[in-house]
Amino acid sequence: MNKIAFIGAGNMARAIIIGLVNSGVAAQNIMVANPSEGKRLQLEQEFGVLQTSDNLKASEFANVIVLCVKPHFIEDVCSQISQAIDITGKLFISVAAGTTVAQIQAALTKESATELAPVVRVMPNTPSQLGLGMSGLYPSKEVTAEQKESADTLMTAVGKVIWLETEAKINDVIAVAGSAPAYYFLFMEAMEKHAITLGFSAEESRMLVQQTAFGSAQMVVQNSDLEISTLRGNVTSKGGTTHAAIEKFKEQGIDEMVKNSMNAAIARAEEMAK
Template identity: 55%
Template sequence: MSKNIIAFIGAGNMSRAIIAGLVANGYPAKNIIAANPGMGKLEALQQEFNIQVTQDNVQACAQAELVVLAVKPHLIQSVCQQLAADVDLTLKCFVSVAAGVNIAPMQSALGFAAPIIRCMPNTPSQLGLGVSGMFASNEVSEEQKQLASRLMASVGIVQWLSSEAQIDDLIAVSGSGPAYFFAFMEAMQAKAMALGFDKQQARALVQQTALGAAQMVVENSGEEIATLRENVTSKGGTTQQALMTFADGGLPQLVDKAMQAAKDRAIDMAKDNA
């Protein structure tokens, strides 16, 4: 990988996940700097990964070629304004991992048409199993795009999107998606306990079943997911009865409705932060 300096503005879980992935994949720790108001998270990052740390956003940004904006969405514009006031941003590229903040208001806050990449990673990135949807503004160079790809590939797979609007679609699928599966697993665990398994047993059964099912999808990429479902479903058997119950309860329609609601909320958040 290149020796570009990467600055993280914000030292939360996502920054930590990306930094861990970068270092594990051989990116020089000395070329990574994290900035955060409080020293607690910074000291932990420095101790674990031997990166540079500072409580000064301006100092971190001034050193970097790629600046990762990893603060809460409502803070993005004020952080951009702070950086624009005190740093020459001409040759810098920004990667925003904040949901619901479009490129246009960030460029406005930075004071010029800055190269900005919007990135929507999900929480399994903390395990290196994430999905990151990415969209680059017209000002982003191919070299900057490649560096951003390497950045996020360190914590999972990267999908480049053809329009910024697709970020909202991706939020509905993979951004919010882990919680859908957690909710389903939570309901299965509750029923397993009602059937007589203790909490530990119920969790072990549910989590291993979910892990095995997901891995079967991964290992059988040439098969439709529907085919894998059909392979488990014997005519007149227990699985068919359960799946018929899901269908009668409108599960496909409910999933559709829930994912649309997530997308609609993402659109509303972008309007709020415009």
């Protein structure tokens, strides 16, 4: 049975922890470390996970250490852990955008050490908290088959996973899945705002938008044999209202806008890794 430490108790750690506990992982096998107490105490109260302010205590407790701090803290956190405790046999999983395996391994390597630590980079997304996450995983070559299985089991508990052939694909997963919940939220926010200006109450606007988004996503999921464009076509009567709206989206360059925005996420991830 793996013991899992989360270093950092923010949005992404919370999403994965909720998904894990709901999937049946024993809360006593999870310890979360965060310097300030608010978020970790909340996780303890809600889910019974162990918590500490001490990254080293959590790292000693676990054989799988999930790094869930902001990218600019990853290297400091890794050095702190590797300088203070014996990390032999421990698997490191990093969810950080724009922080490479090489950077993480360098920070995990003591001057005297010759071996590199096993690291799996994971790019998850926040729907993990509902068990509906989508993650891309990339293992360093030091990761054993058993550790790969552990990482797969961990992320499968909170959603679907794909394993990536190259580390560069992690940045593509950021654009398509990691950052993408925010794109859908942005679109829903825009629709909700306009529904309100059309005279619906805030509650009605929210319900109209969320139920339509939910139903549409379910239609995509439950009709995997159909192209998404076919589902769109089924709504779009020739010369009708949907056609008018879709033509307006196209006229304003929706494909270009989506492509450029996704590429901006990739470019930012590449820039962060420098």
